[in-house]
Amino acid sequence: MAAALDDEGLENAAILLMSLGEEEAAEIFKHLAPKEVQRLGETIAKMKAVSHERVETVFEKFETVAASEHILVADTNEYVKSVLRKALGEDKAALLIDRILQGSDVTGIESLKWMDPASVAELLRNEHPQIVAAILVHLEYDQAADILKLFAERQRNEVMIRIATLDGIQPSALKDLNEVMSKVLAGGDRTKKNNLGGVKTTAEILNMLGSAVETSVLDFVREADNDLAQKIMDNMFTFDDVEKIDDKGIQSLLKEVQSESLVIALKGATPAMRDKVFRNMSSRAAETLKEDLESRGPVRLSEVESEQKEMLKIIRRLVDEGQIVLASGGDEQFV
Numbered sequence: 001m002a003a004a005l006d007d008e009g010l011e012n013a014a015i016l017l018m019s020l021g022e023e024e025a026a027e028i029f030k031h032l033a034p035k036e037v038q039r040l041g042e043t044i045a046k047m048k049a050v051s052h053e054r055v056e057t058v059f060e061k062f063e064t065v066a067a068s069e070h071i072l073v074a075d076t077n078e079y080v081k082s083v084l085r086k087a088l089g090e091d092k093a094a095l096l097i098d099r100i101l102q103g104s105d106v107t108g109i110e111s112l113k114w115m116d117p118a119s120v121a122e123l124l125r126n127e128h129p130q131i132v133a134a135i136l137v138h139l140e141y142d143q144a145a146d147i148l149k150l151f152a153e154r155q156r157n158e159v160m161i162r163i164a165t166l167d168g169i170q171p172s173a174l175k176d177l178n179e180v181m182s183k184v185l186a187g188g189d190r191t192k193k194n195n196l197g198g199v200k201t202t203a204e205i206l207n208m209l210g211s212a213v214e215t216s217v218l219d220f221v222r223e224a225d226n227d228l229a230q231k232i233m234d235n236m237f238t239f240d241d242v243e244k245i246d247d248k249g250i251q252s253l254l255k256e257v258q259s260e261s262l263v264i265a266l267k268g269a270t271p272a273m274r275d276k277v278f279r280n281m282s283s284r285a286a287e288t289l290k291e292d293l294e295s296r297g298p299v300r301l302s303e304v305e306s307e308q309k310e311m312l313k314i315i316r317r318l319v320d321e322g323q324i325v326l327a328s329g330g331d332e333q334f335v
Contacts, residue, residue: 010039118150133159133166160205165228200235243276247276250280262311
């Protein structure tokens with residue numbers, strides 16, 4: 001599935017799965033990530049009736065896409081391992097294989113990705129902050145943030161400062177979780193560290209936690225290490241920083257954001273940010289957006305922050321794809 005399907009794409013995928021029947025759909029679900037399963041499941045649950053024409057359109061689109069793609073290798077992980085070993089030898093290949101396939105053997109932690117934040121928080125609540133930090137850096141930033149929100153302030157701050165100072169993880173260090181996890185890292189005796197944790201990971205999680213928690217964590221870190229707190233802040237990107245995106249980047253962003261989401265997100269935006277968005281739209285679209293903003297009544301802060309977080313996720317993806325460049329001050333890239 002694409003990294004970020006729009007509503008139409010999700011509905012098309014849902015229609016196709018429902019058309020296949022339970023057994024075939026179940027086989028496809030086995031190959032999807034937890035978030036993909038959740039989004040598709042929610043979409044299927046909301047769909048009641050679909051026109052015959054829509055179903056035919058989905059089938060035709062699927063046939064077109066399927067005809068243009070071919071599976072060249074059945075197991076890409078094994079193919080990469082085999083090619084590198086033959087080309088570089090066992091020792092040199094081992095250095096690259098772990099980096100390329102990083103995280104593929106963390107089966108115990110992978111199971112946490114399927115659990116709701118409350119369950120994971122309860123599971124980790126009594127663990128040492130260092131162990132919790134080692135677990136959370138393997139999860140998606142927003143899931144880690146949702147889990148941390150359920151911790152007491154002191155525990156949350158202790159975990160965050162350990163994430164910020166984490167310098168890689170020894171898989172064997174996670175063996176202490178054997179009593180509370182059904183699985184642990186495969187190959188736990190290896191001494192190679194995965195390049196996880198650190199200042200950037202801390203900043204990414206903080207971006208998802210909301211301003212109140214963000215302030216508490218940064219104040220706690222600042223008391224212990226002012227330089228570390230500054231490094232975390234330098235790596236953070238908040239919704240206010242959208243103003244720093246150039247016009248081309250704003251235009252790329254607007255292509256990815258649904259109109260309703262944009263209206264809610266901009267309810268909490270500065271006038272300068274709104275003006276920047278308006279300038280990068282057609283005059284007709286800008287007028288429509290202004291009217292929607294004016295006619296929209298009060299919106300809960302939590303709803304505004306939620307839509308802003310979704311926009312931040314889109315921005316990070318576009319940054320990774322090279323469609324957006326984020327800069328602070330001069331030419332230095334800051335995410």
